[in-house]
Amino acid sequence: MTTSVIGIVLADDQAVVRDGLSMLLGAADDLTVVATAPDGLAAVETIVREHPDVALVDLRMPGLDGAQVTAEVRRRAPEVRVLILTTYADDDAVLPALRAGAAGYLTKDTTGEALCSAIRTVAAGGSVLDAAVQQRLVSLAGDAAQRSSTIEAGSPAAAPPEPEIPEGLTAREVDTLRLVAQGLSNQQVATKLVVSEATVKTHVNHLISKLAVDGRPALVAWAWRHGVVS
Incomplete structure (x- = not known):
């Protein structure tokens, strides 16, 4: 039985991270890095050109951040699944990237095995959410609820x-x-x-x-x- 190979575009502004991830992912029989990009603008163009199964995108990059890259990819190549990598789970861009349509989030301290598994899950149409990122979203929900409860009676508030x-x-x-x-x-x-x-x-x-x-x-x-x- 032949296993289909999952094509990946890897976008990160640090060369050592791109090289390390390329070696890690390339060691898996069913994963292949078809191209890399050093910044957000290059990431969008490379992803649109290569049409990989999964785009593995750093959250913080020059030009466009992960949220902006995700939004552009969803607009120009909606069949490509975006998996976000973030250094810090409390980054302010986590929620915008999720709202933009990212299929998953992982922090960079994840294991290689977990990363490969997440890519397979996302490529198959699933979603992946790192525990630290999930906790951040829970925290944001609590902050929103607290802000809502402190709005003065009679003061105008924007409708969600x-x-x-x-x-x-x-x-x-x-x-x-x-x-x-x-x-x-x-x-x-x-x-x-x-x-x-x-x-x-x-x-x-x-x-x-x-x-x-x-x-x-x-x-x-x-x-x-x-x-x-x-």
Whole structure:
């Protein structure tokens, strides 16, 4: 049985990182780096030209950052899946890149095995969210909730963007999705919604199935990407 090879464009402004990642990924039988790019502008042009299966993109680069690269790739080569690499999980560009349509996030302290596995998952249509990045999103959700609670009564506030909720989700599933994306456990969600923990598990399983995502971290990523969490 022949295994298809996953083509990768690697974008990072540090040559030693590009060389190291190229060697690491090239050692896998089913992965190949078809091209590299040293900055954001070159990354977009290279990705559009090469049409790889996955673009592995640094979050902070000259010219265009990872979020801007992701937005351009989604516009000009939407079939290419973007996997973001970030040095620091608390980088302010993490959320914009997720909203731009990145399929996954990893921090640079991830293992080589985990990186290769993430690339395979993203190439297959799944999503990957590093635990540190997920915690950052949870923190952002908490900050947003706190800011909302401190708005003075009667003061004008900008309306949040309308979330992109696909047809087929029930109102209770949307409530569950929002709470899960805020970092609540199944038990905490059950308490908030006044239902049993088993009911929450059922809602989460239905969400994973209906949204075609690979597990709870990918569910959180989907919620942030589509504006379910402000």
